[in-house]
Amino acid sequence: MGTLTSDISSTLPTQPNGVNPQAMASLKQAQAFTGGPLLQARNFAVMTGVNAGITCAMKRLRGGVEDVQTSMVAAFGSGAMFSLVSGMGGPNQAANAVTSGLFFALVQGGLFKLGQKFSQPSTEENYYVKTKSMLSKLGLQNYEKNFKKGLLTDNTLPLLTDSALRDVKIPPGPRLLILDHIQRDPEAEWKGKQ
The missing domain is CATH 1.10.150.50 (Transcription Factor, Ets-1)
Structure with a gap:
């Protein structure tokens, strides 16, 4: 499927007069998710690397505290970077990066709270x-x-x-x-x- 996406993108004109910007953004988004193993590996590496880096920085700044805020800030950063690196941004990259970051943060915050509830017995x-x-x-x-x-x-x-x-x-x-x-x-x- 990655080669099909690559073939389609190579036949589309790159000038704005022949291609709708929304269609091009949609195509880049599809490429980000189906673009072959190297592209997927890069996107995954960016997400996990940014998440781990922000988590470490937040823990150091906050005195070793790892809570839902730390988790959500790291998820926001990784979601925003994923959006920028994967090419999902389209014509309005900043808004899409913020939207992706907020989505990642909300999902990670929910998962953190759920995991916390089930993993720790009440002291x-x-x-x-x-x-x-x-x-x-x-x-x-x-x-x-x-x-x-x-x-x-x-x-x-x-x-x-x-x-x-x-x-x-x-x-x-x-x-x-x-x-x-x-x-x-x-x-x-x-x-x-x-």
């Missing part, structure tokens, strides 16, 4: 492992949010009092079960797993 959950286990054994899972709201982490379980549980709005019945469980089985729950 907050690590503070409530024993608490969840205890509440599950007692059938009181619906009070996990009360423990989290009151910051009653695993480290505070041996220190729990009736007033602390009352402060996080746990009713009297569940409070008694929790306190009884902690008093009866302190070794298995708190000391054995530390």
